[in-house]
Amino acid sequence: MRKTSQENLWKIWYREPAPIEPPTTNAWQNSPGWVRALPIGNGKLGAMIYGGIEEERIQLNEDSVWSGQPQEADNPDAPRYLPEVRRLLFEGKYVQAQQLATEKFVCLGAGSGHGNGANVPFGCYQMLADLRLRFEGHANARNYRRELDLTTGIVRVRYQVGNVTYTREHFASLKDEVIVVHLTSSKPGELIFEATLSRPERAETIAKKDYVLLSGELNGGLRFAARLVVLPQGGTIQTEGDTLRVRQATEVTLLLSAGTTYRTSNPPAYTTKVLSRARQQNYPRLREEHFRTYHNLFARVHLSLGGEEAAALPIDERLERVKRGEPDPHLCALYFQFARYLMICSSQPGSLPANLQGIWADGIQTPWNCDYHTDINVQMNYWIAETGALPECVEPLIEFIERLREPGRKTARVHYGLSGWVVHTVTNVWGFTSPGEHPGWGQFPAAAGWLCQHLWEHYAFTQDKKVLQRVYPIMKEAAEFYLRFLVPEPKHGWLVTAPSISPENSFRTADGQVVSVCYGPTMDMQILRELFTNCIEASRILDVDGEFRKQLEETRARLAPMQIGKHGQLQEWIEDFEENEPGHRHMSHLYGLHPGNQITPRGTPELAKAARVSLERRIAHGGGHTGWSRAWLVNFWARLGDGEKAHENLMALLKHSTLPNLFDNHPPFQIDGNFGGAAGIAEMLVQSHAGEIHLLPALPKSWRDGYVKGLGVRGRAQIDIFWQDGKATRAVLFSATAHTFRIRPPDGQRVVLVTRNGRRVPFQTNEDGTITLKTAKGWNAYNLIVQ
Secondary structure: OOHHHHHOOOEEEEOOOOOOOOOOOEOOOOOOOHHHOEEEEOOOEEEEEOOOOOEEEEEEEEOOOEOOOOOOOOOOOHHHHHHHHHHHHHOOOHHHHHHHHHHHOOOOOOOOOOOOOOOOOOOOEOOOEEEEEEEOOOOOOEEEEEEEEOOOOEEEEEEEEOOEEEEEEEEEOOOOOOEEEEEEEOOOOOEEEEEEEEOOOOEEEEEEOOEEEEEEEOOOOOEEEEEEEEEEEOOEEEEEOOEEEEEEEOEEEEEEEEEEOOOOOOHHHHHHHHHHHHOOOOHHHHHHHHHHHHHHHHOOOEEEOOOHHHHHOOHHHHHHHHHOOOOOHHHHHHHHHHHHHHHHHHOOOOOOOOEOOEOOOOOOEOHHHHOEEOOOHHHHHOHHHHHOOOHHHHHHHHHHHHHHHHHHHHHHHHHHOOOOOOOOOEEOOOOOOOOOOOHHHHOOOOHHHHHHHHHHHHHHHHOOHHHHHHHHHHHHHHHHHHHHHOEEOOOOOOEEOOOEOOOOOOEEOOOOOEEOOEOOOHHHHHHHHHHHHHHHHHHHHHOOOHHHHHHHHHHHOOEOOOOEOOOOOEOOOOOOOEEOOOOOOOOHHHOOOOOOOOOOOOOOHHHHHHHHHHHHHHHHOOOOOOHHHHHHHHHHHHHOOOHHHHHHHHHHHHHHOEOOOOOEEOOOEOOHHHHHHHHHHHHHHEEOOOOOEEEOOOOOOOOOOEEEEEEEEOOOEEEEEEEEOOEEEEEEEEEOOOEEEEEEOOOOOOEEEEEEOOEEOOOEEOOOOOEEEEEOOOOEEEEEEEO
16 A cells, blocks of 8 residues: 555645635535535534645634524414314315415514524524634745544644745544634744634624634523634734734644523523633644554554555545445445544534534535434434444433424423423424424424334344333333323224325325325334333333333334335335325335334345335435435445445545535534434444344455454443455454344355454354354454355
8 A cells, every 4th residue: 555545544635725715604505615614523613624835714602502492382372273184184175274284373573584584583503703824925835734543533724835835734522622723833933814704694893812703692691702822832913903913933722612591591601611621731732642542542443445546536536436436435435434534523522412514514504404304313313323433422402302392292281282392393492393284294293113123123222221211201201292292093003103104205195185284103103002012112222111111112013114006116105195296305104114113124024125116216215315315225235234235325425415524514504314324324334123144245346355443332342353255354342341242244154253352152053044142241342254
């Protein structure tokens, strides 16, 4: 391997800066500079580094900069109309049912503002500010390079002007809760620049001594502040208006802190407190503390797929080569690790969960409010967390779900007249749990059940009983709502949800009408069957709620089953309706295949075959045209064991739905595709959802030689896998507890030897080719030889 490619192996780099565009208030369109900027973050703070030469823009975010406020959106009249909506649905009068639901069964007020909620109570996530730097005499720069090093979490900009080399390093410290920018010149006294903070609206900026303070108040009353401290080594600082001027310095450290009244009553004072701690450390110490904390998370997983020589090229050139059909397996590995980087940066204990854009958003009115869509998007954000060995990053999601319980109880009580808790298609930091403003997309009451999957999965991966004791009451309360919400449909007596939707999709009735509101959509039934199953198992493990467990078992047995339709496809609705949009981006009825576990090629072959037909029909009609939808396809094909199809869709994701900085493109930018695509790569390498650890279940031919180390599997374990010529050679299972694992080698291969500390370990070979391995208590490494 050439030295240049080795040095660049885990770097996203460019030969030029990102173009700097004028400030914007509406960010519905991808701006050409922003999608070339490089992200940093620490969960609460985020920044996009443009790497400008004469002028630099560092676009800043703080995770709680939300307009809006809590609102009374639950509809107290809705329970009166629930029986009539159901009667119309059960009589096949879907159009009339949707009309009535539109008039009487939606939220009060403006709801989410149809995704434009900046100035309505729902609010939207917004940019914090811009940090602008202006440099004198840098017009004729050469030897420019801008890079994000995934191994350090540091963005570096370097160029030469004359015989002086200028370097800037940027990181968001996980340890010290500040954004750090360090500027140096190779010759003494050559740093001359201005620094200020600005925002398109609702803020004012002052500069005093060695700091700049930006503060303001959003629609709804949230107050915010960002404070920049300038610490030069040599030279002078002068203040002029809202700007600090640095002259004749050799080295300068910029520290930025931010806060809002979402967490603190006095944001300016909070920023002072944070910066007073951070500025006591010199730059090498800040950098080292950041690296130690970050590297402890990032370095848990290693992936090699070959083709590392491509790392010698900048990322934009590599993406263009892929679009031309040239192979770049290392780009798949880089994409995977970039997603893990984004997870570390956008979701940390104490932060809010990653939203539609993680933590990075430009402008004031962000796309779909940069909110939390609970009909796949926020869930997809976290698909990579457990398998990617980042369980700590799930904590913000768990806390967020916990906070939804109280408003969700109110929605259950007011809107449905039921106990338990519920949330629908969209939510925000203010606890919005009501249906959306139109039932065609907003009447998705199964969202709480889907969120609860992540609570159970966190336990399944960690095997921490304290986790289960914490999350089971949340799961139980959601199940209580569904137990009371379910009603028997008239044809078979199956228990169904009503009214509901198959997220954002629509169907054609027998007379050609196009509607979305229905009863018992397949996804709802899959989610509830899963939730009830997980609650049953949790109650057994915790030895509680025996009567409740029995009720769940009885109700589960009466849920509407999955059905195979006239095309051989898995039906999306309880009736075999024709889809109005056969290539729709949502493939909700395949939830049981992924992220669920109710459909598996070995366990339910007929349903797996039907799921495959559904996938083929979707793709034939243009499905997967959005970034996150294409990412979901990668996971589906991996679960079906088709490595070539999974790889084909992964390459389509890179070719058609990946922006120049590797951000996913819906369009516009949406981060779920990054996380979903990376989860798909992990699913191609190992799966553990079906009661066994399956090694290389969907390895494509193009990944001929490689290895992966440190992927998480259910049962509180991690796995390393090594392969050559498309065949596994060995695997290492790291187990933390006494556990019985069922392990499946790749098709056509077998496990011939297991050792621990150089000694043979007994295992049982089963008729289906799997082995049963019992592990001992404590962290132990089990080496599996595969032939």
